[in-house]
Amino acid sequence: xDRATAAAPEQEPEPRREAIRVENLHKSFGSLxxxxxxxxxxxQGDVVAIIGGSGSGKSTMLRCINFLETPSSGKIxxxxxxxxxxADGSPANQKQIERIRTKLAMVFQQFNLWTHRTLLENVIxxxxxxxxxxxxxxxxxxxxxLARVGLGGKEDTFPAYLSGGQQQRAAIARALAVDPSAMxxxxxxxxxxxxLVGEVLTVIRDLAxxxxxxxxxxxxxxxxxxxxxxxxxxYQGRIExxxxxxxxxxxxxxxxxxxxxxxxx
Amino acid sequence: xxxxxxxAQPHRIVMMVLFALFVLWCAISLRWDWIPKYAxxxxxxxxxxxxxLAVSTFLGFLLAIPLGLxxxxxxxxxxxxxxxxxxxxxxxxxxxxxxxxxxGLGSLFPQFPWIRSSELWPYLRQAWPYxxxxxxxxxxxxxGEVMRGAxxxxxxxxxxxxxxxxxxxxxMFRRIWLPQAIGNVLPTLGGETILQxxxxxxxxxxxxxxIYSVSSRVRSDTFIxxxxxxxxxxxxxxxxxxxxxxFKRFENRLPDRS
Numbered sequence: 001x002d003r004a005t006a007a008a009p010e011q012e013p014e015p016r017r018e019a020i021r022v023e024n025l026h027k028s029f030g031s032l033x034x035x036x037x038x039x040x041x042x043x044q045g046d047v048v049a050i051i052g053g054s055g056s057g058k059s060t061m062l063r064c065i066n067f068l069e070t071p072s073s074g075k076i077x078x079x080x081x082x083x084x085x086x087a088d089g090s091p092a093n094q095k096q097i098e099r100i101r102t103k104l105a106m107v108f109q110q111f112n113l114w115t116h117r118t119l120l121e122n123v124i125x126x127x128x129x130x131x132x133x134x135x136x137x138x139x140x141x142x143x144x145x146l147a148r149v150g151l152g153g154k155e156d157t158f159p160a161y162l163s164g165g166q167q168q169r170a171a172i173a174r175a176l177a178v179d180p181s182a183m184x185x186x187x188x189x190x191x192x193x194x195x196l197v198g199e200v201l202t203v204i205r206d207l208a209x210x211x212x213x214x215x216x217x218x219x220x221x222x223x224x225x226x227x228x229x230x231x232x233x234x235y236q237g238r239i240e241x242x243x244x245x246x247x248x249x250x251x252x253x254x255x256x257x258x259x260x261x262x263x264x265x
Numbered sequence: 266x267x268x269x270x271x272x273a274q275p276h277r278i279v280m281m282v283l284f285a286l287f288v289l290w291c292a293i294s295l296r297w298d299w300i301p302k303y304a305x306x307x308x309x310x311x312x313x314x315x316x317x318l319a320v321s322t323f324l325g326f327l328l329a330i331p332l333g334l335x336x337x338x339x340x341x342x343x344x345x346x347x348x349x350x351x352x353x354x355x356x357x358x359x360x361x362x363x364x365x366x367x368x369g370l371g372s373l374f375p376q377f378p379w380i381r382s383s384e385l386w387p388y389l390r391q392a393w394p395y396x397x398x399x400x401x402x403x404x405x406x407x408x409g410e411v412m413r414g415a416x417x418x419x420x421x422x423x424x425x426x427x428x429x430x431x432x433x434x435x436x437m438f439r440r441i442w443l444p445q446a447i448g449n450v451l452p453t454l455g456g457e458t459i460l461q462x463x464x465x466x467x468x469x470x471x472x473x474x475x476i477y478s479v480s481s482r483v484r485s486d487t488f489i490x491x492x493x494x495x496x497x498x499x500x501x502x503x504x505x506x507x508x509x510x511x512f513k514r515f516e517n518r519l520p521d522r523s
Contacts, residue, residue, distance in 0.1 A: 066429055068425060068429055097431075098431040098432075099431060100431070101429060101430060101431030102430060102431035104429075105429075105430065106426070108425070108426065108429075112420075112423060112425060112426035113426075114423060114426065114427075114441055114445075115420075115423065115445070115520065116441075116444050116448055116519065116520065118520075125440065126430040126432065129432070129436055129440055130432050130433070130436065158520035160520060161520075184429075
């Protein structure tokens with residue numbers, strides 16, 4: 001909360017700083033072109049919801065941003081710094097991409113908590129072993145974060161003993177532990193039982209209210225409409241339509257988006 | 266752990282009584298008077314068996330990690346030699362490997378003056394370096410194959426998560442990939458280590474004095490056949506049991522995976 005209120009006055013005179021910029025992003029898997037030139041910009045504090053049918057390339061786009069997928073061509077700029085790319089699209093400078101990745105925390109559809117470590121160990125892993133934070137400090141912070149996502153008291157539990165919703169909240173705590181400048185959510189509730197979706201969305205909603213920069217690939221249209229300040233609709237690897245949620249959902253222009261919205265209810 | 270109630274089943278009691286009678290019969294009607302004379306040698310042999318086992322499994326496992334990793338993800342110029350090595354080791358008898366090293370390599374070395382004059386020569390003249398090398402390579406060959414599967418079996422998402430947080434590749438290997446791979450194959454490794462224990466008597470054929478060769482010595486000195494062999498069997502069973510227990514404890518400390 002402090003962040004948002006403290007940052008607000010500065011935002012008035014000059015434009016907000018750019019967090020993520022994607023330019024003319026292409027990605028092919030073999031002969032299949034999944035992304036056909038996508039442009040996207042997220043300012044700091046933006047919550048961008050990316051929607052679209054399956055196979056529209058939304059997850060691939062998100063994964064190209066931190067180079068979990070190698071783009072075929074295009075340009076990725078994170079916090080004003082362009083990621084150096086080789087001709088084949090792979091990161092040219094391993095050190096640079098590792099440094100940039102530490103600022104972009106990702107939350108996966110399948111949670112991907114490290115199964116051989118307890119929740120606390122999961123949360124302190126990157127701060128201690130990548131960011132070289134002193135361990136006691138990392139532990140203290142991890143306890144706060146776990147408590148914040150409603151997992152206080154579960155520090156010493158292994159992921160396998162938790163429900164999907166709990167695992168995903170722990171994964172969010174793990175992402176917050178690196179103090180990311182932007183968070184990438186890749187369908188964070190798609191693998192959850194319906195009754196567990198709410199608890200995860202509540203946590204994400206709090207983060208949005210806090211002014212965190214987020215890119216959110218989601219199938220939860222109601223949720224996207226509620227938390228996002230910008231919605232992007234992808235269709236077959238292109239941005240078909242984008243704008244403020246009220247317009248994209250309330251007054252869709254393209255036929256495909258209209259169809260998509262009516263099909264997902 | 267088996268509860269007392271389970272142990273008190275009739276068939277179990279019968280087996281235990283039979284076993285106790287067998288032990289009693291062994292103690293009373295067999296000859297054990299040779300033991301005091303050979304005890305010091307037997308202890309030495311036991312120690313040799315244990316350290317050869319420990320050193321060869323440890324070094325063998327260290328070798329198995331790169332052998333498995335290169336086969337799992339390495340470029341062809343690393344994975345092909347690794348696969349060839351594992352195939353040869355697993356496809357030939359250990360006895361043959363021990364002999365090829367000891368009688369083959371061991372008899373080539375003295376022909377080179379620079380080897381004879383080297384610091385290593387005092388060791389290369391003995392039998393144990395060849396025994397340890399052969400057992401190490403054998404364990405590496407088998408476990409290299411096991412580790413290949415182990416590395417491949419770690420869920421991709423686990424590594425992707427590490428990557429997405431900017432974890433450098435070696436840190437990812439050390440903190441995530443290797444521990445999960447080992448955790449996946451711990452029961453196999455326990456069994457393989459017991460097999461390795463039971464492969465150690467083969468080094469007696471190249472004059473290494475370990476526990477099996479001591480029992481042979483007793484037999485040829487005293488013409489007592491069964492008693493040393495029975496005791497030898499007991500010794501191997503106890504060591505195998507301890508290895509099994511150690512791995513079991515280790516496994517119990519690992520969490521369940523979903």
